[in-house]
Amino acid sequence: xxxxxFGGIANAGTITPPTTYTISITEKGLPSGTNWGATFNxxxxxxxxxxxxxxxxxxxxYYYYPSTIAGSSSTTQYVPTYSYYYVTVPNMEIVTVVxxxxxxxxxxxxxxxxxxxxxxxxxxxxxxxxxxAASSYTGTxxxxxxxxxxxxxxxxxxxxxxxxxxxxxxxxxxxxxxxFTSTFTEVGLPASTHWTVIFNSASKTSTGTTLTTTAxxxxxxxxxxxxxxxxxxxxxxxxPAAAYMNVPGQTSQQIVFTKEYDVxxxxxxxxxxxxxxxxxxxxxxIPIQAFSGTDxxxxxxTTASKVFIGSTxxxxxxxxxxxxxxxxxxFKTSAICKSACKLTFREVGLPASTPWGVTFGxxxxxxxxxSIAFSGLSSANYYWTAYSPVNSGIYGVAYFxxxxxxxxxxxxxxxxxEIVYEEYAYVAFDTNPSYVYGGGATAGSGWxxxxxVNPLSAYNGSYFDFSSWSTSATNVTMGSSTSASxxxxxxxxxxxxxxxxQPTGSxxxxxxxxxxxxxxxxxxxxxxxxxxxxxxPWINITGVPYxxxxxxxxxGISGGTGTEWxxxxxxxxxxxxxxxxxxxxxxxxxxxxFAVGPTGTAGSIYTPTTNWYYVGTVxxxxxxxxxxxxxxxxxxxxxxxxxxxxxxxSTASTFAVILATGTITCNFK
Numbered sequence: 001x002x003x004x005x006f007g008g009i010a011n012a013g014t015i016t017p018p019t020t021y022t023i024s025i026t027e028k029g030l031p032s033g034t035n036w037g038a039t040f041n042x043x044x045x046x047x048x049x050x051x052x053x054x055x056x057x058x059x060x061x062y063y064y065y066p067s068t069i070a071g072s073s074s075t076t077q078y079v080p081t082y083s084y085y086y087v088t089v090p091n092m093e094i095v096t097v098v099x100x101x102x103x104x105x106x107x108x109x110x111x112x113x114x115x116x117x118x119x120x121x122x123x124x125x126x127x128x129x130x131x132x133a134a135s136s137y138t139g140t141x142x143x144x145x146x147x148x149x150x151x152x153x154x155x156x157x158x159x160x161x162x163x164x165x166x167x168x169x170x171x172x173x174x175x176x177x178x179x180f181t182s183t184f185t186e187v188g189l190p191a192s193t194h195w196t197v198i199f200n201s202a203s204k205t206s207t208g209t210t211l212t213t214t215a216x217x218x219x220x221x222x223x224x225x226x227x228x229x230x231x232x233x234x235x236x237x238x239x240p241a242a243a244y245m246n247v248p249g250q251t252s253q254q255i256v257f258t259k260e261y262d263v264x265x266x267x268x269x270x271x272x273x274x275x276x277x278x279x280x281x282x283x284x285x286i287p288i289q290a291f292s293g294t295d296x297x298x299x300x301x302t303t304a305s306k307v308f309i310g311s312t313x314x315x316x317x318x319x320x321x322x323x324x325x326x327x328x329x330x331f332k333t334s335a336i337c338k339s340a341c342k343l344t345f346r347e348v349g350l351p352a353s354t355p356w357g358v359t360f361g362x363x364x365x366x367x368x369x370x371s372i373a374f375s376g377l378s379s380a381n382y383y384w385t386a387y388s389p390v391n392s393g394i395y396g397v398a399y400f401x402x403x404x405x406x407x408x409x410x411x412x413x414x415x416x417x418e419i420v421y422e423e424y425a426y427v428a429f430d431t432n433p434s435y436v437y438g439g440g441a442t443a444g445s446g447w448x449x450x451x452x453v454n455p456l457s458a459y460n461g462s463y464f465d466f467s468s469w470s471t472s473a474t475n476v477t478m479g480s481s482t483s484a485s486x487x488x489x490x491x492x493x494x495x496x497x498x499x500x501x502q503p504t505g506s507x508x509x510x511x512x513x514x515x516x517x518x519x520x521x522x523x524x525x526x527x528x529x530x531x532x533x534x535x536x537p538w539i540n541i542t543g544v545p546y547x548x549x550x551x552x553x554x555x556g557i558s559g560g561t562g563t564e565w566x567x568x569x570x571x572x573x574x575x576x577x578x579x580x581x582x583x584x585x586x587x588x589x590x591x592x593x594f595a596v597g598p599t600g601t602a603g604s605i606y607t608p609t610t611n612w613y614y615v616g617t618v619x620x621x622x623x624x625x626x627x628x629x630x631x632x633x634x635x636x637x638x639x640x641x642x643x644x645x646x647x648x649x650s651t652a653s654t655f656a657v658i659l660a661t662g663t664i665t666c667n668f669k
Contacts, residue, residue, distance in 0.1 A: 023093055025051065027050055058089070063087070073168070091652060103126055111175070115175045117171075128164070139217060143175055147163065178218060183251065183253075184212070197225055200216070218247055237257065263325065266327070287420045296331060300312045300313075307321055318420040339411075342377070380411060396493015399424065426448075431499075469482075502547075512586065518559075523553075547577075562661030563590050566587060593663040594666075598667070603624050607621075
């Protein structure tokens with residue numbers, strides 16, 4: 001009996017390891033009753049419960065890939081914490097998959113193209129706190145945040161704030177358009193004269209020297225000014241008469257009105273005349289030319305008190321406009337000559353003894369007198385051109401022929417041609433500073449008629465705005481040295497400089513997450529490199545030039561032994577011209593030590609290592625048994641009080657949610 005007993009005991013103590021195992025995959029985080037599935041070792045099983053089991057699994061190593069689960073609506077989904085698990089059977093027979101709820105959230109601006117948001121449309125964790133920052137474009141101002149139900153915003157009136165994601169929906173940054181007043185100033189009209197500006201298709205009239213249009217949002221507006229009539233034969237013409245005003249870069253425009261008279265050009269007999277009838281500026285000199293047909297030019301007739309003719313017997317001469325009248329070219333029915341003809345070129349407008357000349361029939365003829373005479377001309381067509389420009393010997397001053405400066409001479413039709421020269425001065429334009437990109441003026445370096453009044457407008461460059469005009473004041477004078485749109489009067493050679501200033505603004509930086517009173521800071525690099533610190537959640541930096549900047553928050557802010565605070569993003573960037581706010585989210589990091597026990601040969605831990613971890617980090621804990629030694633088999637997990645929340649301390653494969661600095665130990669037996 002004893003033998004049998006001992007034999008029975010001996011047989012019962014012989015344990016045969018199983019050849020296959022059952023693997024349990026448990027989910028956490030899905031709503032009760034959610035239909036989910038797991039594929040393990042090429043076998044797929046669906047379930048509405050919390051656990052799916054796979055039996056008949058052989059001892060081996062496997063990869064398990066959990067899938068994202070669609071929610072009850074298209075804007076909700078459940079995402080596994082880890083994209084895959086490395087499972088060793090039989091060391092791991094239980095796998096826990098933690099699902100996080102995500103909501104699809106749309107970020108938008110209103111009205112469209114009025115600003116930007118630092119977050120983009122996409123999936124966000126339920127309950128997550130997210131930093132949001134809105135930046136307005138030029139011409140708009142941030143107004144408020146408008147979230148749909150379930151999304152909570154800490155302060156809807158702050159450009160930089162944070163929201164809590166409680167539901168799927170839309171977050172809209174609302175902007176309001178800035179409006180500006182555009183001012184037109186006139187010079188040259190008689191007092192109390194009505195004048196009109198058509199601005200953005202709307203008509204505005206004034207009898208004063210200024211005219212304004214108000215409540216104009218940012219934009220590029222077309223404007224025009226029609227001539228102002230004064231009686232039947234007189235008008236005032238605007239210069240410039242039409243252009244675009246890019247608000248707010250330009251909000252003012254000076255208009256110079258020039259008095260003009262109606263001058264009619266007519267013929268008596270057979271021939272033609274240049275120029276055509278029309279309005280001409282009071283006091284202007286008009287080159288006029290008579291062209292013979294079958295008849296021969298005889299003379300010019302007009303009312304001398306209205307239009308003064310330089311030489312009434314020259315086919316080519318100049319007319320000075322003093323009033324409205326008719327100028328007639330008179331032709332007679334006879335040829336001047338049929339052979340051996342004579343022709344004289346006369347200049348008008350040059351200082352005495354100034355060298356000038358003509359090229360006639362391909363030959364150059366210079367002169368220092370007021371005329372150049374040709375005789376004995378035979379039957380032929382001769383092409384002629386006047387010298388241009390002609391220098392008087394004064395630096396920066398030259399004379400250019402106005403009106404007809406070249407033409408053909410036909411035998412017997414003309415005896416004299418008058419060339420009218422007008423004095424010009426060279427004006428050079430430049431910018432200050434010279435490296436301004438994209439900025440400049442509507443006028444450029446070149447020759448300008450002496451005593452002329454010329455329109456001028458400045459346009460801003462990249463990161464630079466117009467500041468003022470400076471000139472060689474004795475020769476070039478500005479209508480206004482501070483208005484971006486003005487005029488300049490030329491009385492000699494000189495220069496005009498468009499001065500630019502780099503506008504400045506403010507940067508508004510905010511942190512979230514640090515304990516109250518914690519000192520933090522940001523390194524700002526770009527056009528300058530400075531570190532700004534604060535013990536409040538805000539850092540306001542004024543006088544920042546418009547430019548692009550990189551922002552680097554101070555990392556590793558100490559929170560005591562084994563504790564520090566770090567910014568999640570580590571850096572940010574902004575363009576201070578259109579974006580002035582940036583936010584930084586700090587998270588608490590703790591130093592966690594991982595160990596195995598007891599001393600002596602034991603198993604090992606897979607994945608986590610001793611390091612810094614953000615509070616709230618979910619770590620998979622996986623214990624591996626040893627193949628030999630005094631303590632080969634997993635026993636349980638233990639920790640320094642408060643270090644973490646461990647899902648199951650008795651399971652070799654589990655999860656730990658990090659809470660504080662400390663030690664997590666995997667115990668073996």
